[in-house]
Amino acid sequence: MSSRPHHLRSTTAMNVTSGSDSRAPQRGVFSRPFCLFWLASAISSLGDGITRVALPVLAIVELHASDFEVSLIVAVSYAGVLVIGLPAGPLAQRFDLRRLQITLDSVRAAAVLTVPVGAAVGVLSIAQVLIVAFVVSLATTLFDVANSAFIPTVVAPQNLLASNNALSGIFATSAFAGPALGGVVVHFLGPANSMFADALSYVASFLLLAGIARNPSGAAEPEICSGGQIRLSLRYITGHSIIRASVLASSLVNFANGALMAVIPTFLVRTLGLPPGTLGLVLATQGLGALCAVLLLARVVRRAGDAPVLLWSVTATAFFAALLPMTVSSGALPVFLIALAGAAAGVTALSVITRTHRQLVTPPPLLAPVVATVRFITWATLPLGALAGGIAGQTATPHAGLIVAAGAAFLAAVALWRSPVRSIRRLTDAKETSTGPPATHETTH
Template sequence: MASSTEKEKVTQVPTGLWRHRDFRNLWLGQTSSMFAAHMVAVVFPLLASVSLDASLFEMGLLSAAGYVPYIGVSLFAGVWLDRKPKRAIIVLCDIARALLLLAIPLAWWRDLLSVPTLLVVALLVGSFSVVADVGSASILPALVGRDDLIEGNSKLELSASSASIAGSALGGGIFQLLAGPVSMLINTVLFALSAFFTALIRGERKPGGGHEDAEGTEGTEGGEKPSQSIWRDMAVGVAFVTGHVTVRTLVLTTLVINFFMAIAEPVALVFVTRTLDIPPYTVGLILAASGAGALVGAVIAAPMSRAIPLGRLLILTAAITGIASLLTPLATLVPAPMAVALMIAMYVLDAAMIVVYNINVRSYRSAITPDDMQGRMNAANRMAGMGVMPIGAVLGGLLGTAVGTLPALVLASLGTLTAPLLLACTHVRTVKRVPELEVEPSA
């Protein structure tokens, strides 16, 4: 049971982490990395389409390169991160991404840049990004107390939302301002900055209670982890996620939400541009509302978590996400100006609620996972959540072709609503706040 001091701490306005040196360095590093990642996500397809005249098939391969590492690398990354200091691995990934992106302007200068070269670089950068992504989610509980997880995740999500809006815009602007391949130099610098700030972290707790020392070596507290097969470690990680009833439930509901959102994504663009006949510049405005909604979600996540019990908050945000998605098919029943307003409202509300949901779910999962399982738990979650997205996208295209865009969107929305129903049928609905570590996972 939480002490009165702990309860009082939860009700305070969450501003303390700005005074936490290691968190500040993590935040600065992650913010720089997020901006670079969003800029790269814009510049890579522009390079392929504008500079290299890639075919539609090649563009599809480039898009798929962003998902493949989540399926093939995640579990290995989780084991690696649980065996070694996470700070050093994140720094290594940032340096690797900086050097790989530096290869783009060098290849262009030597007249060697081609679509296959871009695909290889994209796949390698994506692989290091998966490791860094899992590492950044896993290191936070090793730097701050569990009562600070929601505040820390909120601040990181605020950076992610800002990077989504500004990073994407900067990526296109810098590409247009500079010669396309040369624009990669900006991202090289950003990843290098991320490595620099992350390297300044000194207080990472070692699994078992120890710390890294200033040189990045492990402390002596807690003992060494027994050496065993990487496959065995992966199996233990998967067994933890599938065997712990709470973690399993949270991973499953996230998978359900991502799957049905992926089904809706390709159908929605066709629906907006063809069924609603909305012009391209207005479509851009509608899509930009998603970034604005994410920013709102990052700001309101902590206040909502203090005002509403955790279990009810997760059910509420997941339900609002599903209900908000119904505004898209509803837009076909109203005049064009109202349709645009409904679409903007949908993207703002949907993104805001997803961010609030993600921050609280991420904090909840981290709080109930032992330190030496953080990497594997986050890796399994990433693999499951991201791995279903290409499957959902393909099924969305097939479903839209078979039954039409409007029915496909309604079915995807109804599918999303199964996530809050799933949560409501479990013990999660009774959880009041982010709990202390559950030492014995439930069967």
């Protein structure tokens, strides 16, 4: 979801745009670098979707984990952002972004492979699963920052919305196909051996990213950022009312997502009594909702403007999240599925619109630290939400965890309704009186 600040433009960004006559064809959505980038993301996302089913089933069925232990696995899976979320920007810009992503894919593949190996030799435990989840979380946190900062070097600025929509489309498709495929793979191979698929997806991503030329846009490499730029990015984020509100809303939505990810597997398997193999089909409805949002989003934004679409998307997310606790038996499963799909559609719109906005308005020298800082703020709430949902589910009932998620989604909608988003048509139309980072030789008003 994910899910930024003052409208400063860098001279570098303006030069790329104004001088893009010779580069635009090579930096379009259908260029070879972006196609390789897109395919790497697609395969890796598909593997992640399989693991979304395999890991909780492994914990519930084979390791006999408690509700809280399942939520702890979810929390640890996102705890990396708490550890290196802020310094991820400075770390990412100290390396070639493409090579860094390749290295991190290798680390993630090796970590995930230890799960089926541990199961094969009979030593797999909750502790090992937690360690693997944490290592992958650390690598993913740094990978995603490098990945987001790498996109603007692959496509031209005017193609960012289309490229982000294309990426969200494949993520939505994978969110639908991955869990569905995961249910089948888990049924035939078992949850531990299913982790091989995720490891292979990281290897495929490694090979595809290796096929992209270094710095494909021909633009200058971003400067190495420092701790001072983290403070600068914080000022940049908090100095813009639209970004400030969208970051708050994204944080609350991610808190709700964390609670849902922790509660849904145990709720479906232990409360509703569904077979573990069907968990993937239920989770796949989220991908279906996200895919519908992607297919409609660009057209709706063109007609209505991104600000109203953002506002009503978050409102719809809150509405559908409120339906989830109403499911009290397997007979109400259709309501649960509709609510999951609707909430996922709203979150997808929120993610695409806010990500595109910050990529467009953030000066290139600050892009990586801003991406890292926003990711730290918004994703830090995921493990907190998972723990809150898990504790509520363990001490009361899984319905209590669903109520926690619904409450956080409602507060996210309130945050945007109380912001200037409600009175503008385009996010870039907001009139800001505060300033972002002070102008330097790198930026211009």
